Amino acid sequence: MKESLIAPCGMNCGLCVHYLFMQHDINKQGFHRKYCPGCIPRGEHCTHMGHHCERLEKGEIRFCFECNEFPCKRLKALDGRYRKKYHMSMVENLEFIRQQGMEAFLTKEAEKWQCRECGGVVCCHNGLCLECQMDTLHRNRKYRWHEENK
Structure with missing residues (x-):
């Protein structure tokens, strides 16, 4: 985890599907997804909040x-969506950074x-490790957290 991948809104861009797809160059496997190096590395202040603040x-x-x-209000709405759909909280991330520092947060x-299987990084948007769970994504390109259990 890198400090430069922590967006101003509290998003850890290193967990984002667009960042991880870029890291694993997933489009070479027949996908057609947007790649992103993260908000700060690409010179954006924040994808989620930058144009609203x-x-x-x-x-x-x-x-x-x-x-x-x-x-x-905007961050609260974003945080609510991420808590429900993606098992993370930007507000909690920011509170943790403020109270305990960046090193402890990382x-x-x-x-x-x-990933408990291979040690890779689990994507916050779909709950998959792109190093060892690509077969799940190939079977269902729109896979979201634990869909096989529904």
């Missing part, structure tokens, strides 16, 4: 928790999202 758009703050409106994230 003047302070982020101007680069005045690095993380949303530095704003006196934290968490704002350590926690590496442990939380490590």
Whole structure:
């Protein structure tokens, strides 16, 4: 896990489907997905919040928790969707970083999202490790968390 992959909104871009697809060059396997190196590495302030927050758009703050409106209405809505669909909370991530620091956050994230089978990274958007669970994605290209159990 890298600090440069933690977006201002609290998203860990290293867990994102578009980042992991790029890392594994998944389009060579017949997929046609957008690749992304992460918000900060590509020079964006934040994909989710940058165009909705003047302070982020101007680069005045690095993380949303530095704003006196934290968490704002937009971040709360985004956080609610990610909690429900993707098993993560941007607000919790930001609170953890603010209270315990980036190094502790990166350590926690590496442990939380490590594949128990091979040690790779589990994608927050579908719950799959693209190193050892590609067969699931090939069977269902729109797979989401634990669909085979439904």
